[in-house]
Amino acid sequence: MGHTVPPLKDKSLFIEKAFVNGEFVDAASGEKFEVHDPSDGKLIGTCPEFSAADTEKAIEAAAAAFPSFRATLARERARMLRRWYQLMLDNLDDLATLITWENGKPLPDAKGEVNYAASFFEWFSEEAPRVYGDTIPASVPGNRIYTIREPVGVCGLITPWNFPAAMITRKIAPALAAGCTVVCKSPGETPFTANAIAELARRAGIPKGVVNIVTANKNTVQVGEILTTHPTIRKVSFTGSTGVGKLLMKQSSSTLKKVSFELGGNAPFIVFDDTPDLDGAVAAAIASKFRSSGQTCVCANRIYVQRGIYEAFAAKFTEKVKTFKLGPGFTPGVTHGPVIHGRAIEKVEQHVQDATSKGAKVLIGGQRASELGPNFYNPTVLINMTGDMRIASEETFGPVAGLFPFDTEEDVVRLANKAEVGLAGYFFTNDLKRAYRVAEALEVGMVGINTGIISDPALPFGGVKQSGFGREGSSWGIDEFLVTKAITIGGIANLKI
CATH class of the missing domain: 3.40.309.10 (Aldehyde Dehydrogenase; Chain A, domain 2)
Known part of the structure; x- marks a missing residue:
């Protein structure tokens, strides 16, 4: 049984590529994988089958973009996220069409997801300028201790198909708010929503290399391995099954990455x-x-x-x-x-x-x-x-x-x-x-x-036991992408004023 897919208002949001260093690109091999509509099995389109080497190029782009992006004023990063938020709302119908097409959820649910996904850009645009440090009384006379919080570095993000927009924005938004750059592996089942969001990032003025989206289906395991073992990547955030989370955690231990995992529930x-x-x-x-x-x-x-x-x-x-x-x-x-x-x-x-x-x-x-x-x-x-x-x-x-x-x-x-x-x-x-x-x-x-729905950008989302660790959304969400640096100034009692 077929069904009619409404045409996109902006046809340029349907993109059969990956997104590296501000450009939409193919895999070096030219290989592609097919994406099918879960409702009728019909072909939607194809995306590049990225290899580990292709992914490495995306990591290099994120690393090259990091020094200048981290130095960008937090308020300016906030404005970028705010523009991205507005562009998602402006293109809500098309994004919802892509979600329903590749994920299968009813169109009203897909529209709800776009609003929810966009809300993370709005929320973290407001968190970006509020990354506070502390001043701490020292136990050594004349010393002063203070802390600053800095972006962890290049982040590898791996997201699932069940929320093709929200699972991506919930990770990218706090990473960028913190001053990190990202390489995101989009799901093989639902890559087109992610690509449309990447195009909106470009329109929002997010600098080249700050956001990279890699696509793969057959090569998912090798792409996951490079994201979790490459020394340039300092942080891995993954949403998916507990079994895959355990494997990625093991791989991440090779370079002692900071990790946050949102895994299976029951x-x-x-x-x-x-x-x-x-x-x-x-x-x-x-x-x-x-x-x-x-x-x-x-x-x-x-x-x-x-x-x-x-x-x-x-x-x-x-x-x-x-x-x-x-x-x-x-x-x-x-x-x-x-x-x-x-x-x-x-x-x-x-x-x-x-x-x-x-x-x-x-x-x-x-x-x-x-x-x-x-x-x-x-x-x-x-x-x-x-x-x-x-x-x-x-x-x-x-x-x-x-x-x-x-x-x-x-x-x-x-x-x-x-x-x-x-x-x-x-x-x-x-x-x-x-x-x-x-x-x-x-x-x-x-x-x-006395409620069955808890999802909210203000909620610290995450689990305990084998559901993982770390929190997404809320004021805790940005912490996952920051590290604390402690600075001690000695002998300030002897300073000449």
């Missing part, structure tokens, strides 16, 4: 029976679970509902899912699109089959929607979930909601914390003491109380 969403607004809890759980068809790292993955309200919650939840409209992202009225590719739909299918084979019951969905295309899976609700099912311990990354019953607060906190990862957790309650207790007991980096 978010618990807990509904206590004292919840005053069951409909509100259902709506929040739906928003958290099914956003981008369940392909976000902070999605509700395990939904725990206290036994007294379990049946009522399951019924209301299923009624909401019945209102979804599955289809290609450009079709008016569609609420949920395809998953990204064949491997993703196979994992979803395996998780559902595993759960049903162990006693789970399907209330709605439970199978592919092959009539729509190869990557469509019907939004699914499963009840009677138990801890031995794969959904209890693995991130599904698809449109499947498993509802687990629980008895006591103590039980559910123990179950929620059983995961190796700890990114986000959510719960609904009307008890203030419980709100504090459970928020502090959950082993996650971010908690949502």
Whole structure:
């Protein structure tokens, strides 16, 4: 089943190249990889298959640009980011079209992502002039200590396909605000959004070499290796799976890089029976679970509902899912699109089959929607979930909601914390003491109380345990790209005034 892709208002934003030293370029080999529309499998276009040697040229460009960029006034860097922010808003429709085309999410979701992505340029434009140091009383008489915070250097950024715009801006914005230059590896599934953002950087007056975007699909492993081992790169920021994060961390250790990793999640969403607004809890759980068809790292993955309200919650939840409209992202009225590719739909299918084979019951969905295309899976609700099912311990990354019953607060906190990862957790309650207790007991980096959506440029985004470390967004986000230099001045008591 095909679908009509709306034409771009500015056709020059569709770019089948990589971006190095202010120019759009091909790989030295001339090799390219294909990018396909997840809705119908049709070819969107091609991008250069960069090698390690091609990537090295981008690293050299970033290194050459660094001395003058770090010396640029913070206020001037702020203005560049502000211009870039405005250009993203000015081109919102085209950027959203590219996101829906290559990622598959419905167009209204894609527009929301462009606003969210742009907000990081706005936020960090405001943080750039506010990189403060300290003056510290010394214990040696006559000495003075003060600190300055400096950009860490050239940064290697590796981003995923599920938010083709926001995952890139959330890393590039603080890096530039801090005075760093970057080499960003865009996802092989969704390179065109990144290229359009790079073109807007050029229009915003960001100097050559400050932002470089490398593209690769088959060569992703060798590009990742050069970004994590090249001595010129001082910092690596990666968003993706825990398994890949462990490999990149190991590689980064060869040159002791500063690293921040935002890795997999397995978010618990807990509904206590004292919840005053069951409909509100259902709506929040739906928003958290099914956003981008369940392909976000902070999605509700395990939904725990206290036994007294379990049946009522399951019924209301299923009624909401019945209102979804599955289809290609450009079709008016569609609420949920395809998953990204064949491997993703196979994992979803395996998780559902595993759960049903162990006693789970399907209330709605439970199978592919092959009539729509190869990557469509019907939004699914499963009840009677138990801890031995794969959904209890693995991130599904698809449109499947498993509802687990629980008895006591103590039980559910123990179950929620059983995961190796700890990114986000959510719960609904009307008890203030419980709100504090459970928020502090959950082993996650971010908690949502009586809400299912926590993403915000002001939020320090990140996890604990095997969900990684470091924070993105917020005033903490720029810290990841800065190093502290301590300066001691001796004998100032003897200075002649």
